[in-house]
Amino acid sequence: MTQEGVKRGISSPRSISALSSSCYRTTSCVATNTCCCLLSYTATNLTRCSEILSSNIDRLGISKRVSIAILGDSRQRQLFTSFVHLLKYTNMTYELQGRHGSIRELEPLLLNGTNIHTNIVLKGSTDMPLDITFYWDPLLTEQLPKLLYQWLQHSHTSPRLLIIGTGAHYLCRYNETASVMLGKHLAAVLPSLNKLAQTTHTIVKAMDHILVRYQEPPFDKVLTDQNIDNFNSILADLMVNSPSVIMWNSTLPLSDQYISMCYDHRADRMDYLWNCDDPLHLGYVVIH
Structure with missing residues (x-):
């Protein structure tokens, strides 16, 4: 893994060795991966990255704005x-349920609004050519197929980076058939996803x-470690024949470390870095 990875690093199903316990050195509540080059990204990194992408796109005669799309459930909303x-001290603005405002106002709304089940748009400016959109699509069945069709038909609207994820909603809705339903739904969009991956990360x-x-x-009967592992195995199997699509699974050891510390100390903080009273979400110490 390199600094090209998004956020805390990315590995594919074919580089699973980076996830082995031997790759991690743990001290107290901090897990350090000794097999990968991980970068804790800052707003400066993101700004520079968007500038480089914008410059590359401009040379190709395409729009200079860079867009990131994130689709999924509340765990993707945390991302x-x-x-x-990271970007809260920039001059970006947001749109949420008809509300508009400065990005500085958005983080408290997101941290305190666990039931925000809607799209959220983060818009840059002329000196920050970056837009980020979160699409609420917990099963990846409502918005993802429509967006893939739009992006493939009108390539100038497609994002430069697409991150999708799901899990808990499948397990809670479909119980023991969750993996089957996941396979069915993703198989339907996988050809389009593979095609998009030729031009979109x-x-x-x-x-x-x-x-x-x-x-x-x-x-408690469906949200178990075994069911989550089975779910991820099905997901990895689906991705085997999609070499252009990256499966991001390198946060799993970090989530295990977080859970272990929560069981031992049950810590909570006002900034939600630690939020051990929330059984469905990880604290932002894992996500940032």
């Missing part, structure tokens, strides 16, 4: 929130482990 956290996020001991009925 979007992490981008907001396309990433499928594996489902991180969660605090299964704290799950309440009826979720």
